[in-house]
Amino acid sequence: MGFLGQAWTIAWKDILGELRTREMVFSMLLFGFLVILIFNFGIEPGLRDEALVKPGVLWSAFVFAGILGLNRSFSSEKENDCLQGLLLCPVDRAVIYLGKFLGNFVFVLAMSLAVLLFFSVLYNVDVIAVLPGLLAILGLATVGFSAVGTLFSAVSVGIKTRDVLLAILLFPVLVPVILAAAKSSAFVMNGEGLFAGGSWLAMLVVYDVVFLAVSVMLFDYVLEE
Amino acid sequence: MAEEQTLKRAFAEAPPSVIERRGGRGGGRSLWVDALGASSILAILFALYLALIWAPTEAVMGDIQRLFYFHVAAAWLALGPSFGVVAACSVLYLWKKDLRFDRIASASAELGVMFTTITLVTGPIWARPIWGAYWTWDPRLTTTLVLWFIFVAYLMLRSAVDAGHKRARLSAVFGIVGWIDVPIVFMSIRWWRTIHPTVIASEGGGLAPDMRLTLFVAIGAFTLLYAYLLVVRVRQEDLATRLDRVRHQLYLR
Numbered sequence: 001m002g003f004l005g006q007a008w009t010i011a012w013k014d015i016l017g018e019l020r021t022r023e024m025v026f027s028m029l030l031f032g033f034l035v036i037l038i039f040n041f042g043i044e045p046g047l048r049d050e051a052l053v054k055p056g057v058l059w060s061a062f063v064f065a066g067i068l069g070l071n072r073s074f075s076s077e078k079e080n081d082c083l084q085g086l087l088l089c090p091v092d093r094a095v096i097y098l099g100k101f102l103g104n105f106v107f108v109l110a111m112s113l114a115v116l117l118f119f120s121v122l123y124n125v126d127v128i129a130v131l132p133g134l135l136a137i138l139g140l141a142t143v144g145f146s147a148v149g150t151l152f153s154a155v156s157v158g159i160k161t162r163d164v165l166l167a168i169l170l171f172p173v174l175v176p177v178i179l180a181a182a183k184s185s186a187f188v189m190n191g192e193g194l195f196a197g198g199s200w201l202a203m204l205v206v207y208d209v210v211f212l213a214v215s216v217m218l219f220d221y222v223l224e225e
Numbered sequence: 226m227a228e229e230q231t232l233k234r235a236f237a238e239a240p241p242s243v244i245e246r247r248g249g250r251g252g253g254r255s256l257w258v259d260a261l262g263a264s265s266i267l268a269i270l271f272a273l274y275l276a277l278i279w280a281p282t283e284a285v286m287g288d289i290q291r292l293f294y295f296h297v298a299a300a301w302l303a304l305g306p307s308f309g310v311v312a313a314c315s316v317l318y319l320w321k322k323d324l325r326f327d328r329i330a331s332a333s334a335e336l337g338v339m340f341t342t343i344t345l346v347t348g349p350i351w352a353r354p355i356w357g358a359y360w361t362w363d364p365r366l367t368t369t370l371v372l373w374f375i376f377v378a379y380l381m382l383r384s385a386v387d388a389g390h391k392r393a394r395l396s397a398v399f400g401i402v403g404w405i406d407v408p409i410v411f412m413s414i415r416w417w418r419t420i421h422p423t424v425i426a427s428e429g430g431g432l433a434p435d436m437r438l439t440l441f442v443a444i445g446a447f448t449l450l451y452a453y454l455l456v457v458r459v460r461q462e463d464l465a466t467r468l469d470r471v472r473h474q475l476y477l478r
Contacts (some may be wrong), residue, residue, distance in 0.1 A: 179414065
């Protein structure tokens, strides 16, 4: 089995577990819906720049809901010493990282798509017309989010205050992703096309590449026992 | 009290091997540290004189501009040496597994919080009369704020984990990721918007020679202060580690 095959096996283990228990994606989803709902009360209807606020609402929902999933990513491995078993797998640590990363990527993406639908109905944004552009941005941003998120989820797993600590560690580091994703999706939602915000897309790609590489290198040290 | 007496008794009975390294790493006073401390105090006083009395008053902004010397010096230390030392020592720790690098990184992060806070406090005081607002979401301001959050997160992480190699590993990983992140944060916000004045541009900026000299003295003075505080803090941590070790050995016997 190749490198990616091994990583996918680990990811599939997480996805299968989730399909059977359905405990995480639903809570993420509901939380994402709630963020969309709560933001609605903070925004005055008929606001002059309402169109500019919408991508911000969407990305806040993604980030807040996504971090719930990241919290579970490694702490679920704590039960029954699964983490020990995972570390005993005869594979490279980088494979374990990539496997967990793929799992998180799938969960966060699935949640985001459902939240996007909810958002499009409640905020009267026609996402169908601009779907390819939004999907591209969503995919790129989710890679960056899950790359750093998976690493920090592993960092915070053994810590008593891990839930709040993960948010404190992750949010400042995610600033470029959130900014670039919100800005480029504003271009897309205004019908200017995906490449109107070309430099923002480039930033997302750079962020993804840099932090995937850095995380793969550093993950080795995080779970060293 | 009881603990103190137990310790005293244990210390009296301890074999020489435990207590012989009295003058070792982190122990006692040291001439060069005192000299560093004295020179940083003198440098700060000199910088204060230059900035508050000697330097000419800025024609448009008036006296409020004098804040600038310390604002820039603190910002330089926060973004440059403080974070640079955190990142470098994080890498060195992961490579060499020497906890001393971890202690240096931690001390530097603490100073980073201090200098970032000075930057974030002096900035708005100046900005209120000059820009008409305490805060704008400019790249440098926002990056400094994000930097502050990263430093604080680093220290929060440290406070949540028990001292030792695990804490050193986890905080080193976070320190490296944070350090790589800061330039990207800066670039991203730079594309977003900017109104911050560029003081030291490649063409020399718009600074009078006297003001420039004052600025460099202030930067030098703050850098000396940073070096002194870093050394003191690291020695303190070294001593605490040694004390822990001695205590451990004494109780185990």
